[in-house]
Amino acid sequence: MNRFFANLGLILSLTIAVPALADKASPALELARQLNEAFVQVAEQVSPAVVVVMVAQKPGYDNFDPSNSPFWDYLPPELRKQLEDQLEERKRKGNEERPPQGPRQYTGEGSGVVIRDEGFILTNAHVVDGAEKIRVRFKDGSDMDAEVRGVDAQSDIAVIKVDTKGKKLAVARLGDSEKLKVGEFAIAIGAPFEFDYSVTFGHVSAKDRTRVIRNDRTMDQAFIQTDASINPGNSGGPLVNISGEVIGINTLIRGIGTGIGFAIPINLAREISDKLITDGKYTRAWLGVGIRALREDLEYRDLISDVKEGVVIREVLPNGPAGKSDLKLGDIVTAVDGKPVATEQQLKNEIRSKKIGSLVRLDVSRLDSKMKTKNMKVTVTPEAWPDAQATQLGSSTRKSNSPDKATSFGLTVQNISKDLAEKFGVEQGDGVIITEVKRGSVADQKGFKAGDIITMVNHQPVSNTREFNQAVRNSDLKKGVIINYTSRGTGRFEVLKEGGE
Numbered sequence: 001m002n003r004f005f006a007n008l009g010l011i012l013s014l015t016i017a018v019p020a021l022a023d024k025a026s027p028a029l030e031l032a033r034q035l036n037e038a039f040v041q042v043a044e045q046v047s048p049a050v051v052v053v054m055v056a057q058k059p060g061y062d063n064f065d066p067s068n069s070p071f072w073d074y075l076p077p078e079l080r081k082q083l084e085d086q087l088e089e090r091k092r093k094g095n096e097e098r099p100p101q102g103p104r105q106y107t108g109e110g111s112g113v114v115i116r117d118e119g120f121i122l123t124n125a126h127v128v129d130g131a132e133k134i135r136v137r138f139k140d141g142s143d144m145d146a147e148v149r150g151v152d153a154q155s156d157i158a159v160i161k162v163d164t165k166g167k168k169l170a171v172a173r174l175g176d177s178e179k180l181k182v183g184e185f186a187i188a189i190g191a192p193f194e195f196d197y198s199v200t201f202g203h204v205s206a207k208d209r210t211r212v213i214r215n216d217r218t219m220d221q222a223f224i225q226t227d228a229s230i231n232p233g234n235s236g237g238p239l240v241n242i243s244g245e246v247i248g249i250n251t252l253i254r255g256i257g258t259g260i261g262f263a264i265p266i267n268l269a270r271e272i273s274d275k276l277i278t279d280g281k282y283t284r285a286w287l288g289v290g291i292r293a294l295r296e297d298l299e300y301r302d303l304i305s306d307v308k309e310g311v312v313i314r315e316v317l318p319n320g321p322a323g324k325s326d327l328k329l330g331d332i333v334t335a336v337d338g339k340p341v342a343t344e345q346q347l348k349n350e351i352r353s354k355k356i357g358s359l360v361r362l363d364v365s366r367l368d369s370k371m372k373t374k375n376m377k378v379t380v381t382p383e384a385w386p387d388a389q390a391t392q393l394g395s396s397t398r399k400s401n402s403p404d405k406a407t408s409f410g411l412t413v414q415n416i417s418k419d420l421a422e423k424f425g426v427e428q429g430d431g432v433i434i435t436e437v438k439r440g441s442v443a444d445q446k447g448f449k450a451g452d453i454i455t456m457v458n459h460q461p462v463s464n465t466r467e468f469n470q471a472v473r474n475s476d477l478k479k480g481v482i483i484n485y486t487s488r489g490t491g492r493f494e495v496l497k498e499g500g501e
Helices: 002-023 027-049 077-097 266-279 298-302 344-352 418-424 465-473
Strands: 050-057 106-116 120-124 131-137 143-152 157-162 185-190 198-209 223-226 238-240 245-253 261-265 289-293 311-316 332-336 360-367 373-380 406-408 411-415 432-437 453-457 481-487 490-496
Touching: 027 050, 027 185, 027 198, 027 238, 050 120, 106 131, 106 185, 106 245, 106 266, 120 245, 120 266, 131 157, 143 266, 157 266, 185 223, 185 245, 223 245, 245 266, 261 266, 289 344, 311 344, 332 344, 411 465, 418 432, 453 465
Parallel strands: none
Antiparallel strands: 050 106, 050 131, 106 120, 120 157, 131 143, 143 157, 185 198, 185 238, 198 223, 223 261, 238 245, 245 261, 289 311, 311 332, 311 490, 332 360, 360 373, 406 411, 411 432, 432 453, 453 481, 481 490
């Protein structure tokens, strides 16, 4: 019996002691609570500056049209089919229910962020594309009409403006995307799938992501990659850091629920939006070239021993600024006005904001016909970027069954006769014309097409098939042969190696 009461007393003493131990949080738990509170504070601080952008489309337009949304290519097939069905149903009902002069319905929705207290709001161009009327809703539930101040389609940036009518707007603090570090927290705020003011968090997964939009060679910026959950409706909303500063504008995703989202760096968004606010447009400079970083151009890099970093000029539009300069195919640009460049994005960033019509000095390394490198300076006068149609660096898709005259790397070439020039729609001039490309060959893999005209081999001009064959025979086929050619008027070059067929 005494033992029973002794054990009972021990149990009671332990029971009484437990609350005392629970009240004392471990350092790890306290740190977690502080982090939790930090996220709460960021959401409370930034959300009042975030808006829901509601768009009534012009007649015959719908922002669920696949051609009008960068999200579309990355959606799962089953979701694309579902959205297509919804689109058709909405169009059908709209045609049946809307009177000829009836009010427009707000069928599109995205996000935005207030960047100036005068009522200027930053969002995506694709959010307001085709808008007949725009309505903006704030965190407190109030809403206002808005109008487009300016759009820059290439960066997917737009600025809209509301008449504040004396209302004091919460304004977001803009950070510095250049100081971003991979791995730091990233918080997205927006209206995904019409769930307003949703807050998700993740990390900065990567910086300086390029080529994230398929088949779009006009985009001239790099993106921030994040695993913060971003979905349709987040477009135009802010990506913020743990300090509550906007570091990017959420713009697209790679598949629903994949954790791969992309945001426009705020430094670029700020630069463009400032011009949209003051001028109503953003004019960017361009050179009219296709480029690739030397570090990524492995075959060409193998031919060069004394240049380690730079950007290779792989295409030149004949009527562009570069086509009017001494810049040549195969040139390696190592600096712009004395500032070193090693990647495509660095070169684009340096050229983009140059004053139109002012001289730009490029440090260039150029291979001669003996495959020796010569360093020089080339001046180019940037021009304003023309419309997108004029800047397409495409290639011919025409085919020919002309008989072989000279074959190498899967290419069949002939001298340029009047008949061949007319057949392929090209001018009769120096060089040899490709009349056939063997499917699966090295040349086919590199994108050569019938109708392209080869003008140089290893920087030696070729004007007929004899010179072409001689130049190829004198080359080290295993190391690689540099082929300069034109495709629909655009100058290009590729390195072809033996053994690819």
